[in-house]
Amino acid sequence: MTAATTLAWLIALFIAISLLWRLFSQRQALPCPSWLGWMVELDNPFARTHRADFIVRQMLLAPGMTVLDAGCGPGRLSVPLAKAVGPAGSVVAADLQAGMLTRVRAKAQHAGIDNIDTRIVALGQGALETNRYDRVVMAAVLGEIPDARAALTELFGCLKPGGLLAIAELIFDPHFQRCGKVRALAEAAGFREHAHFGNAVAYLMLLERPD
Ligand SMILES: C[S@@+](CC[C@H](N)C(=O)[O-])C[C@H]1O[C@@H](n2cnc3c(N)ncnc32)[C@H](O)[C@@H]1O
Numbered sequence: 438m439t440a441a442t443t444l445a446w447l448i449a450l451f452i453a454i455s456l457l458w459r460l461f462s463q464r465q466a467l468p469c470p471s472w473l474g475w476m477v478e479l480d481n482p483f484a485r486t487h488r489a490d491f492i493v494r495q496m497l498l499a500p501g502m503t504v505l506d507a508g509c510g511p512g513r514l515s516v517p518l519a520k521a522v523g524p525a526g527s528v529v530a531a532d533l534q535a536g537m538l539t540r541v542r543a544k545a546q547h548a549g550i551d552n553i554d555t556r557i558v559a560l561g562q563g564a565l566e567t568n569r570y571d572r573v574v575m576a577a578v579l580g581e582i583p584d585a586r587a588a589l590t591e592l593f594g595c596l597k598p599g600g601l602l603a604i605a606e607l608i609f610d611p612h613f614q615r616c617g618k619v620r621a622l623a624e625a626a627g628f629r630e631h632a633h634f635g636n637a638v639a640y641l642m643l644l645e646r647p648d
Pocket residue numbers: 468469477478507508509510511512513514531532533534537558559560561575576577578581582583
């Protein structure tokens with residue numbers, strides 16, 4: 438078998454696994470496993486609106502702010518968020534899986550950052566404090582949560598009035614959520630759309646909890 442044929446087979450296998458995963462996850466919420474964290478950490482070069490630097494730049498952060506990285510995974514966003522809010526600010530990196538949070542702590546330590554707290558949280562189950570955060574980000578997470586409506590209502594409540602929720606979605610994610618669906622769910626939870634970047638297959642939506 439030539440190298441080109443092997444590569445073609447590998448690509449076909451990757452596409453087949455992605456499609457199967459996508460089909461399966463439509464029936465049952467299936468969180469991205471911790472051992473695939475390395476894949477989540479790679480910033481996708483083909484999707485500007487999903488890159489950590491782009492998301493963090495659009496979140497209108499200021500030093501001293503309190504931020505929730507909801508479904509933080511291995512901390513792709515937590516570390517740049519912590520740098521953006523500075524030592525006077527803080528980031529809570531929340532995820533369902535302890536393995537992801539271990540990775541976040543290792544990255545924070547490596548970067549010499551001590552304003553990240555890690556917390557095991559199942560979003561949508563009402564465990565978050567209310568009126569606590571200036572900003573919340575949720576990138577490639579919504580489709581993994583069994584009750585997306587409950588999760589958005591919870592995130593609305595945990596923001597301070599005037600606070601912003603950033604939702605990023607990317608078509609390559611097997612749990613990708615269409616923009617129209619997310620917008621409708623967010624509006625039902627009480628959010629008002631503040632800004633939108635990208636297109637139908639890769640977007641970042643900024644939603645405001647009205648004052
Ligand atoms: C695809 S990863 C995205 C990680 C990160 N937001 C990023 O963009 O790099 C999705 C993460 O959401 C977490 N997750 C899924 N369902 C969750 C839930 N109900 N509550 C908290 N975290 C959840 C998974 O454990 C996983 O780490």
